[in-house]
Amino acid sequence: MVELLEEVRSKGVKFIQLWFVDLPGILKSVTIPVTQLKRALEDGITFDGSSIEGFTRIHESDMVLRAIPETFTVLPWNPQAGRMFAQVLKPDGTPYEGDPRNILKRNLDEARSMGFTFYIGPEIEYFYFNSQSLPEVLDHGGYFDNTPPDIGERIRMRTVETLKAMGIEVEATHHEVAPSQHEIDLVYAKAMEMADRIITTKYVIKEIAQQEGYYASFMPKPLFGQNGSGMHLHFSLFKGDENVFYEADGNLSEIGKKFIAGLLQHIKEITLILNQWENSYKRLVPGYEAPVYISWARKNRSTLIRVPHYPQHRKKAARAELRSPDPATNPYLAFAAILQAGFEGIRKGYELPPPIEANIYEMSIDERKAAGIEDLPGSLGEAIYYAERSELLRRTLVL
Numbered sequence: 001m002v003e004l005l006e007e008v009r010s011k012g013v014k015f016i017q018l019w020f021v022d023l024p025g026i027l028k029s030v031t032i033p034v035t036q037l038k039r040a041l042e043d044g045i046t047f048d049g050s051s052i053e054g055f056t057r058i059h060e061s062d063m064v065l066r067a068i069p070e071t072f073t074v075l076p077w078n079p080q081a082g083r084m085f086a087q088v089l090k091p092d093g094t095p096y097e098g099d100p101r102n103i104l105k106r107n108l109d110e111a112r113s114m115g116f117t118f119y120i121g122p123e124i125e126y127f128y129f130n131s132q133s134l135p136e137v138l139d140h141g142g143y144f145d146n147t148p149p150d151i152g153e154r155i156r157m158r159t160v161e162t163l164k165a166m167g168i169e170v171e172a173t174h175h176e177v178a179p180s181q182h183e184i185d186l187v188y189a190k191a192m193e194m195a196d197r198i199i200t201t202k203y204v205i206k207e208i209a210q211q212e213g214y215y216a217s218f219m220p221k222p223l224f225g226q227n228g229s230g231m232h233l234h235f236s237l238f239k240g241d242e243n244v245f246y247e248a249d250g251n252l253s254e255i256g257k258k259f260i261a262g263l264l265q266h267i268k269e270i271t272l273i274l275n276q277w278e279n280s281y282k283r284l285v286p287g288y289e290a291p292v293y294i295s296w297a298r299k300n301r302s303t304l305i306r307v308p309h310y311p312q313h314r315k316k317a318a319r320a321e322l323r324s325p326d327p328a329t330n331p332y333l334a335f336a337a338i339l340q341a342g343f344e345g346i347r348k349g350y351e352l353p354p355p356i357e358a359n360i361y362e363m364s365i366d367e368r369k370a371a372g373i374e375d376l377p378g379s380l381g382e383a384i385y386y387a388e389r390s391e392l393l394r395r396t397l398v399l
Helices: 002-010 034-042 100-113 149-165 191-211 254-274 331-348 365-370 380-388 391-397
Strands: 015-021 027-033 045-048 062-067 081-089 117-129 170-175 181-186 215-217 231-239 320-322
Touching (some): 002 034, 015 100, 027 045, 027 191, 034 045, 034 081, 100 117, 100 391, 117 149, 149 191, 181 191, 191 215, 331 391
Parallel strands (some): 015 081
Antiparallel strands (some): 015 027, 045 062, 062 081, 117 215, 170 181
16 A cells, blocks of 8 residues: 555645446546545545445445555546546445446456456447537548548547556557447456456547547447447456467367357346447347347357457467447446356356357348247347346346
8 A cells, every 4th residue: 555655646646536337337436635545545435325326225325435556547638636446335344235346356256266267358339429419420431441530540549548558458449330430449358457447448538539529429329320339348268377268179168168158048138237228229130230149150240159260379369259248338247247147158068059150130030940049139128028037147246
């Protein structure tokens, strides 16, 4: 703690923002002067939990935020201010069960007890608009188009540089398929660290866009007749430095196959977590490169789960890609749900069905039925139906 306090002072930081998210994953924060940081690290800062979506009721509203020291970073656009994520605690100092970060931590602790570390790499898609009130696009570029540098590309470059200054490494960034749609891909990291990075990245994207006079939106489907925004998640399990998804022949290991089988088996139950808004289901329709059917493949991008090709000498690159989540999900809850669904496949020894390499969008209903391909939930109501009846989801979210 002494070293952290000295670092904060040496960098001229005068205020600290304590960040956390509510149940839907919306970023919340409280700002404290640096003179209160020691107390925030030791005892925490009290707040009204009943005013946070999905937390407590008014007669049990006292909650505590305790700063997490390893998450400190300076906000590049305001060098006098730093940021730390905070753990939500009950008044007696025990972790609050409804804090999404605590939920993910509990599930990751279970994985750790089994010897596993969960890694994630997201592709974050979003739109730039001219204003918050009307969805007026900045350009009419398409996938990988090099739009004029004074529009989307310039804003993305500023965003990447800002993320780098905050310790977040970007793998790539480019224009996406729809007009004014963009993507930032983050370098693989452990699940908790990545959830924090996604929250930070979304905030930085919005902050830089606002500074440039524009509005960034993570709405899954803001424009009718255009592709929506997803957040494809690449994932793998490690034991120490060993990627247990890796197989010498370039395919997935037995553990990897069982993990994917678990996801396929339980995807309907966890879709409410991955796609939590009514607008999410306007994206999950045929014809716009979003998954609609429950299947997997190696090259086929019309499937729900894809296993990308990787060079055999790059053992750490073995992974799978889940294509249904959107950027409006709560990453802490999403990662916990994906992990538990996959673990269920490992625990119960699920068999992975054959891959579907044909374009599923072009298959007839009878062809899909014969291949055993089921539909993802097609509406928020249907997703709620499966979630309410899921014992797995209950175990994931509730102690």
